[in-house]
Amino acid sequence: MPSLRLRISLPALATLALGLVAGAVALVFFFAPLDADQGLSQKIFYFHVPIALTAYACFGWGAWKALLHLWKREPGADLESYVAIHQGVIFGALTLLTGSIWARASWGVWWTWSSNQLVLFLVLFLFYCAYFMLRFSVDAGPQRANFSAVYALFGVALIPVSFLAIRLASDFIHPTVFTSAGPQMSARMFFTFCVCLAGMLALAATLYAVELSGKRLDLRLRELREALA
Amino acid sequence: MSYTRDVGALARKDLLLELRARDTLPAMLIFVIATLVVFHFALPSGSSDLASNGLLWVAILFTALLGLGRSFVPEREQGVLDGLVLAPCDRSAIWLAKSLAVLAFLGLVEVVALPAFAIFFSGIDGTTVAAVVLADLGICAVGTFLAAMAAAGRARELLLPLLFLPLAIPIVVGGVGASVAANSGRYLAFLALYDVIFAVICWASFEYVVTE
Numbered sequence: 001m002p003s004l005r006l007r008i009s010l011p012a013l014a015t016l017a018l019g020l021v022a023g024a025v026a027l028v029f030f031f032a033p034l035d036a037d038q039g040l041s042q043k044i045f046y047f048h049v050p051i052a053l054t055a056y057a058c059f060g061w062g063a064w065k066a067l068l069h070l071w072k073r074e075p076g077a078d079l080e081s082y083v084a085i086h087q088g089v090i091f092g093a094l095t096l097l098t099g100s101i102w103a104r105a106s107w108g109v110w111w112t113w114s115s116n117q118l119v120l121f122l123v124l125f126l127f128y129c130a131y132f133m134l135r136f137s138v139d140a141g142p143q144r145a146n147f148s149a150v151y152a153l154f155g156v157a158l159i160p161v162s163f164l165a166i167r168l169a170s171d172f173i174h175p176t177v178f179t180s181a182g183p184q185m186s187a188r189m190f191f192t193f194c195v196c197l198a199g200m201l202a203l204a205a206t207l208y209a210v211e212l213s214g215k216r217l218d219l220r221l222r223e224l225r226e227a228l229a
Numbered sequence: 230m231s232y233t234r235d236v237g238a239l240a241r242k243d244l245l246l247e248l249r250a251r252d253t254l255p256a257m258l259i260f261v262i263a264t265l266v267v268f269h270f271a272l273p274s275g276s277s278d279l280a281s282n283g284l285l286w287v288a289i290l291f292t293a294l295l296g297l298g299r300s301f302v303p304e305r306e307q308g309v310l311d312g313l314v315l316a317p318c319d320r321s322a323i324w325l326a327k328s329l330a331v332l333a334f335l336g337l338v339e340v341v342a343l344p345a346f347a348i349f350f351s352g353i354d355g356t357t358v359a360a361v362v363l364a365d366l367g368i369c370a371v372g373t374f375l376a377a378m379a380a381a382g383r384a385r386e387l388l389l390p391l392l393f394l395p396l397a398i399p400i401v402v403g404g405v406g407a408s409v410a411a412n413s414g415r416y417l418a419f420l421a422l423y424d425v426i427f428a429v430i431c432w433a434s435f436e437y438v439v440t441e
Contacts (some may be wrong), residue, residue, distance in 0.1 A: 070437055127395035134392060137382035142441040147378050150434045151392070157430055158396060161423060165399035168406055168419055 010209050017206040020199035024192070032192040041105035046192055048098040050200040051091050052117065056159070058088030058204060059124070063156040066149035078145035079219070081152055082135065083212045087204055089128045095121050116166045123162050127155060235318040239326030244333060246303065253299045254334055261292040261342040265349055278351035279409050285346050286404045289339070289361065290368070290397055296334050297372040298389050300327055301380035314439050324373060324435040332369040339365070353408075356417070360407035363420035364400050367427060371396050374431040377438050399423050 008016075028046045035042035062084035069077035099118045104110050113119060131151050138144040185193065247253055268284045304310045313323050339361060347353045372393055379389040400423060406416035 070434070123395055123398055130388075130391040130395060133388060134378065134382065137384050137388055143381060146437040146441065147381070150437050151378070153434065154396065154427075154430065157426055158399075161399050161426060164419065164422075165402040168416065169402040 010206070010213070013202065013209060014206045017199065017202035020195065020202050024196040024199040027192040027195055032189050033186060038106055041102065044098055044102045044105070046196045047200075048095065048102055049193070050197040051098060052095040052121065053197060054200040054204045055088050055091035055095055055121070055124075057201065058084050058091060058208075059128070059155055059159070062088060063152050066152035069145060069149045070153075076216075078148060079215055080212060082148060083208055083215060085128055085131060085152060085155075086211065087208050089125065089132075090207075091200075091204060092121055092125045092128065096125060114170060116163070116170060119166050120159075120163055123166075124155070124159065127158055131155070232319055232322060235322040236326045236329070239313075239322060240329040240333075243300075243327065243330035247330075247334070253296055254337060256299075257292050257296050257334060257338045258341055260295050261288055261338055262345060264288045264291060265342070265345060269349060281346075281350040282357075282408045283405050285350075285357075285408070286364075286401050288342065288346075289335075289364070289404075290394075290401065292338055292342070293331075293335050293365075293368045293372060294390055294393060296331055296338075297369075297376045297393070298379075298386055300331050300373060301376045302385075305380045305385075310439060320436040320439055321432045323439065324377065324431060327377075328369045328373040331373055332365055335365050335369060356413045357408040359417055360404045360413070360420060363417060363424060364404045367400050367420065367424045368397065370424065370428045370431050374435060374438070377435070396427075 024046070028043055032043070032046065034040065062081045065074075065077045065081035065084060068074040069081060096118070099115065099121070100110050103112050103115065103118070111118075131148065134151055135144060135148050138147055265288060268281065268288065272280055272284070301310075304313070310323075314320065343353055343358070343361065372389075375392045375396070376389055379385045379392060382388045400420065403416045403420035403423060407413040407420070410416060
C-alpha cells in the first residue's frame with residue numbers, strides 16, 4: 001500500500017484547526033459582504049455547507065477505510081473507519097441543526113421537505129445511527145469488524161441512490177419552491193467559503209486524530225489488563 | 230452450473246421447511262390484512278386514493294420486515310450457518326437462495342394483499358404491479374443481507390428494522406412514484422437501478438458476513 005505518510009503532530013494539527021476556524025469566523029463577519037437577498041442570516045451558509053461537506057468527507061473516509069479492511073485486511077482499519085463515521089455523524093447532526101436554523105431564518109419554518117440536501121442528511125443520519133446500533137449489538141471481534149465495514153460500504157452506495165430518490169420524490173411530493181442556490185458568489189464570498197471549508201476539515205481531522213488516539217490507548221490498556229489478569 | 234444447483238437446493242430447503250412448519254407465511258398474510266384494516270381507520274374519510282396508494286407501500290415494507298426477521302433465525306439457532314459456510318460452495322449462494330425463498334413468501338403474500346387492497350381501497354393498475362415486483366427484488370436482496378447481520382447481533386428483532394428502513398426509503402420513493410406520478414417509467418427505471426446496485430453489493434460482500 002503506497003500510502004502517503006503525512007505525519008503532522010496532533011498539537012500542530014490542533015493549532016492549525018484553531019487558527020483556520022478563528023480566521024474563518026473573522027472573515028465571515030468582517031470580510032464577506034452582506035448578502036443582498038437574505039442579509040445577515042445568509043452568513044450561516046459559511047458554516048452549514050462546509051459542515052455538510054466535511055460530514056461527506058468523513059463518511060467517504062470511513063468507507064475507504066472499511067474497504068481497506070475488507071480488501072487488504074489492514075490492521076486498525078476497522079477502528080479508523082468507525083472513528084471517521086462517528087465524526088461524520090457528529091458533523092451530520094450539526095448539518096441538520098444549522099440547516100434547520102437557516103430554514104427558520106429564511107423561510108420561517110424549522111423543517112422543510114423541499115430542501116433536498118436536508119432530507120438527504122436526515123436519511124443518512126438515520127442510516128449511520130443504525131450503524132452504531134449494529135456495531136454495539138455484536139461482540140467485538142473480526143465479525144463485528146466485517147459487519148461494520150460492509151455496512152459502511154452500503155452507506156456510500158446509499159448516498160447517491162438516496163440523492164436521486166429525493167430528487168425524484170420532490171416531483172410528486174412538493175414542487176421545488178425554494179432554491180437555496182442564491183445569486184452567484186462573489187470572489188470575497190467564495191474566498192471566505194474556502195477558508196471555512198478548510199477550517200472545518202482541519203477541525204474534523206483534529207477530532208478524528210484525538211478520538212483515534214484515545215480509542216487506541218483504550219485498546220492497548222485493555223490488552224495490558226488482560227495480559228496481567 | 231453447480232452454483233445454480235447449490236442455490237436451488239438451498240432455496241428448496243427453505244420452502245420445504247415452511248411447507249412443513251408453516252410459521253412465517255400465515256403470519257405475514259394475517260399481518261398484511263390486519264395492516265390494511267388499520268389503514269382504513271387511519272385514513273380519514275374523504276382522503277384521496279393517492280394517500281391509500283402510499284400506505285400500500287408501507288404495508289408491503291412492514292410485511293416484508295416481518296418475514297425477513299424470521300428468515301435467518303433457524304440458521305442461527307440450530308447452527309446451520311456454520312455447516313453451510315463449511316460446505317464447498319460459493320457463500321453468496323446462501324444469500325441468493327435465502328433471498329429467493331423470502332421473495333417467494335412475499336410474492337405469495339402479495340397475491341392475496343394486492344387484490345385485497347383493490348377491494349378495500351382503490352384499483353391497482355399494471356404499473357403498480359410492475360413496481361411491486363421490482364421493489365420486491367430490492368427488498369428481498371437488501372433485507373436478506375441485513376437479516377443475516379442482524380441475526381448475529383444481540384437484539385436481532387430490534388436491529389433489523391433499524392438497519393433496513395433507511396435503506397428502504399429509495400424503494401418507497403420509487404414505488405409510490407410509480408403508482409401515483411404521471412411519468413411512471415422513470416420511477417420503474419429507478420427501482421431497477423436500485424435493485425441492480427444493491428444486488429451487486431450484497432452478492433459481492435455476503436462472504437464477509439458469514440466468515441471471519
